[in-house]
Amino acid sequence: MTQRITIDPITRLEGHGKIEIFLDDRGDVERAILQIPELRGFEQFAVGRPVEEMPRITPRICGVCPTAHHMASTKTVDAVFHVEPTPTARKIRELIYNTFMMEDHTLHFFFLGGPDFVVGPQAPAAERNILGVIGKVGLEIGGKVIRVRRECRDIINYLAGKVIHPVCGLPGGVSKGLDEEHRVQFLETAKFAVEFAQFALQVFNDIVLKNKEYVDLVVGDAYKIKTYYMGLVDDKNKVNFYDGRVRVVTPEGKEFAKFSPPEYLEHIAEHVEPWSYIKFPFLKKVGWKGFVEGAESGVYRVAPLARLNASDGMATPLAQAEHDRMYETLGGKPAHNTLAFHWARLIEALQAAEAMVMLLEDKSITDPNIRTIPTATPTEGVGIVEAPRGTLIHHYKTDEKGIVEEANLIVATVNNSAAINMSIEKAAKAFIKAGKVSEGLLNLAEMAFRPYDPCHACGTHALPGEMPLVINIYDHRGGLVEQLKR
């Protein structure tokens, strides 16, 4: 008798998500599938828009990471107009971007990913949320979480107009500069951000790494898949969120490809399945071999751990030391442990915070020269940034007036769509045996996609309550046998 388990809805993945788990007649997992029932069609309705409006349109792809779309789009528009931002404009954009990474990453840890560890995977669901975290680490810390988020978002609000959704990007620069008064004020926030990121790593160290049960989960096979890894790196192969070349490493950690944004089509292609509105990117030179791991499969991963795997290290000193410590614990580089995405995310938050300090200590960021007016005829361009959830690619082609004729987008979470499916299937196979499904198992299966931070991170666990999760078990005739709910 085949059983079917439906988890619907799960948290947001560029929209809603639904997991279907099929059990064989022994009650073991035969197949687990994550479906994304959501499509809005940005690639089509970009057509006919003036290209400079794209940075104001595309953030609506995702209200959780609108800054990532705004920056990828602004860089694409630079490329379309063949113009470079002024040095000051570049600094301002990097400041906005690093502030966004810092804010998004730390929030994820405390609100979404962290509760599993800080409160514990076996803790009652009602405690596995931000309030449970505060209960464990103290109210003062809860206040700090709210403060760091608010102050970082204030920087973005000031420079970019709205944190949901930014408006400041123009070809060749930004619309608004930074004055000395705000530089000094924001530098205080940046220093606090460094302190906070270090504190978050300390929490991870004390609560996760000193607990054998958690460490076993992190390094165990249920949460491990071997894939290629992708991320932006600077000219020294260090992690960069805003700019650089895309580097891909093999599951063994060898450089497989390194390319500049306009070359992305030589390296990435997207597979289509009839059962999901999301596409499945893969490495073109390896090919689509299905939902399988290993060097023979074109499946690759993006986002924090993937970026660290694909790099030769961090761009800032404190983050580099944490990077070294992580790989030492995990037994070398690359690491395939999906749960270590949480750890890598905190190390990236620290790099972002250190970058904020460096950018704001440099008084030249207040220079008034924030734009170069484009003069060349607009044509075509590709812009790539590292969004919190992975490599984000925008590509526009325009007519000679700069009206969009074609647009293509490969959105961060989408890069991970095959890997997320595989991770869920692997965890489901490890924890669901002989038809036994318990509430604890639900959370362990759920923990397989949470490391990827699939898009609607922040709303979830933000309030008293927990992830909506319902599993229905049907018999082969479709009759409801059992319902598990939390």
Next chain:
Amino acid sequence: MSNSKPKVAFYWCSSCGGCEESIVDLAEDILKVVAAVDIVFWPVALDFKKKDVEAMPDGSIAVSFINGAIRLSEQEEMVKLLRRKSQLVVAHGACSHLGGIPGLGNFWNRETIFRRAYHTTPSTANPEKIVPLEKSIVDGKELTLPAFFDTVFALDQVIDVDYYLPGCAPPRDLILNAVSAILGGKLPPKGAVLSPNKSLCDDCDRNASKPEKLTIKEIKRPWEIMLDPEKCFLAQGVICMGPATRTGCGERCIEANMPCRGCFGPTDQVFDQGAKFLSALASILDIDDEKEMDRIVQTVIDPAGTFYRFSLPKSILQRRRMEAIK
């Protein structure tokens, strides 16, 4: 959980999650809201099942905040269900209010959007020309997806709406005001947009620099000139939707030295935001010669996509035939 607290539901349709973030951005204030109400349904934050909502008595939810446009069969079903169960429905944010950015999809249809997304984008490798299907079989197992409509709808084109909370995303003070007005029983007339009924220009710091008549000879795009941070955008020749847009946003885009794109929609007196803007533009151009007027208006790039950036599904340009399902 006390039964005396008003029951509140939140739901999202075709949207980006920014409206959910706008609620999380209430920060400390959200805890006060949570203490005052009983949240019975919120897919991103709380346990729920459609069946739980179905089991509630009709009218038992005090207010449902619904964000996002309507593009999928599943969304239509959910909002109809919530309407039945709720005393009040608030359209939360520009997509729900006017169609929003996803509403730009109405320049096209489902077939074109699918063809682009799954066949012709240059990174797509799909030699078998697969498209997502409402029903498909994988290894002998049937999987289903909700139907994708040909047309994007604003919320009030699908169900009756009591109030509108405008903006992309709505600012924090408007959300708090709306919640406290509703909880305090200080209800405005049905159909009200919960933001002051005057134009953005009325509140704009740059309004003093807006001349009675503009002497511009052509429309400039924002990248073509160095934008003066003090001067009215229209006086600089740059399209700013301020005259046709409701105020209440805090002029956040203008504070960042970028022109308005109209996410709050029009004021009560205006039926069509784009038509209103066109007439406002014509009235401030100091030109008697009709040909010259035509020439200048012609220099506006993508008028439909700019004047109706957030309101295409609600505009007079909307399709004659609004096909619900294929």
